Structures are given as C-alpha cells and as structure tokens.
C-alpha cells in the first residue's frame with residue numbers, strides 16, 4: 519500500500535502510514551494564479567493506493583478528485599475522507615434543491631471509501647463503491663477519562679448526538695446525558711441535561727461537528743450558570759469556522775478537544791489507529 523496524503527490531511531496521512539508501516543508518497547501541491555489547483559504524485563504509486571484527504575473546502579474536494587485521477591494506474595484505490603464536507607446537506611427540504619451530500623459522494627471513483635463519523639449514515643449509500651464509516655467517539659472517551667476531571671459527565675448538545683456521547687462514555691464508565699431545550703417563558707429558553715445534574719461536576723460536551731460554535735457556546739454558558747465546574751467542548755470534526763474559537767472561549771469554555779479529521783491546533787486525538795485498522799480489514 520502507498521499512502522497519499524492530500525493537502526488537507528498531510529499530518530493524518532503520515533500518521534496512518536506510520537501505523538501501517540507503509541510508504542508515504544511524496545506529493546506536490548500548488549495553486550495557479552487563477553486559483554485552479556495542481557497536484558503531482560512524485561513517487562511511484564504502485565498497485566494499491568490509499569488517498570487520505572478531508573474535504574473541508576470545495577478546493578479540497580477538487581484536490582481529492584485530482585489525486586484519484588493521478589492514481590489511475592493503480593489496481594486498487596482506497597479513498598479515506600476523514601471529514602466530508604457537504605454531509606450536513608443530506609436532505610431535500612424544498613423542491614428543486616440539490617441533495618448535496620449525494621452529489622459529492624457520487625463524484626468519488628474508488629474501490630473503497632472510508633469516512634469517520636459521517637454526519638448521517640445514509641450518505642454512505644450514495645457512494646458508488648463499498649463504503650465504511652468508523653466511529654472515533656470511543657477514542658474521545660479514552661482521552662477524556664485520562665484527563666484529571668472532577669466527577670465528569672459527557673453531554674450531547676442535543677438528542678441527535680446522544681449516541682455519540684454514549685459511545686464515548688460507556689466503555690470508560692463515565693456518565694452521559696443530552697441537553698434539552700425547555701421554553702421557560704415567551705422569550706426565555708433554558709438548556710439543561712435531560713436526566714442528570716451538572717452542578718458541581720466537570721462537563722465535556724461532545725458533538726460530531728463544531729462549525730460556528732453557536733450550539734456549543736450557548737450550552738457552555740447555560741451549564742456554567744447552572745453551577746457546572748469546568749466545561750470542555752469536544753468534537754470529532756473541528757470545522758471551527760470564522761470566530762468559533764473566540765466565541766467558545768468568550769462563553770467560558772475551559773478547553774476545546776478534537777480529532778485530526780481536520781488538522782487544527784485543538785486536534786489532540788488522532789484517528790490514525792482506527793483508519794489503519796479499517797484499511798487492514800478491507
């Protein structure tokens with residue numbers, strides 16, 4: 519296997535290569551003056567190519583398509599998309615809309631696709647090849663349980679993320695719950711844990727994606743008002759668009775923890791061991 523890291527996932531690709539004890543291909547990336555992308559895989563590709571590239575921006579997707587094309591000589595191509603952009607556009611609400619997650623998935627020509635905590639499992643059906651989605655939440659649970667926290671609890675920011683919190687917490691014996699919005703009066707909404715009391719406890723709020731940070735910032739503020747001790751926010755995919763980091767610290771968050779599906783300063787948990795295992799099992 520030759521591991522080929524796209525520009526958006528260079529660190530993760532090198533970690534996957536180290537886990538598998540495989541060669542990492544030397545690649546060249548550049549942008550033309552008109553903003554078009556250029557890629558070249560300088561090393562020999564060999565018979566089995568693994569391309570690792572998150573598609574955070576539209577350009578990242580173009581680079582992924584270019585890398586797949588450049589691997590045309592390989593007998594087998596495995597595409598790892600640790601974070602797949604457009605995955606949140608997984609439903610049609612109004613006539614005439616694109617199902618953007620499907621539109622993106624359909625562009626991938628490969629033998630296998632591997633994703634990490636894809637926003638909706640149903641998107642996997644849109645790939646034209648075998649697809650596997652891996653769950654990085656237990657890794658997050660391991661990281662949290664190694665932190666020196668006081669009576670910790672893992673909370674999902676809403677009911678939709680409850681299973682994510684459960685899979686992070688369960689194996690490590692940490693309590694978990696989800697946050698529920700309750701209308702207190704005409705203009706007051708309270709966000710609080712459905713079943714547990716966060717008062718006097720350290721809290722980790724875990725979601726699949728932090729994008730603008732709005733969902734998390736509101737939850738952090740409310741939990742601190744309700745007497746939680748330190749409140750951490752954690753996610754699999756740290757999109758952290760615009761001023762998200764500033765917004766989160768302004769809300770009183772103690773720290774931000776994420777994986778390296780998107781390579782940010784807060785990416786302290788690597789999904790490389792999980793990806794290496796999934797590649798071995800193909």
Ligand code: R5P
Nearest residue numbers: 726727728729730731732733
């Ligand atoms: C939504 O479906 C996702 O699971 C996240 O809750 C959402 O993307 C967070 O967005 P933001 O950080 O912009 O509030």
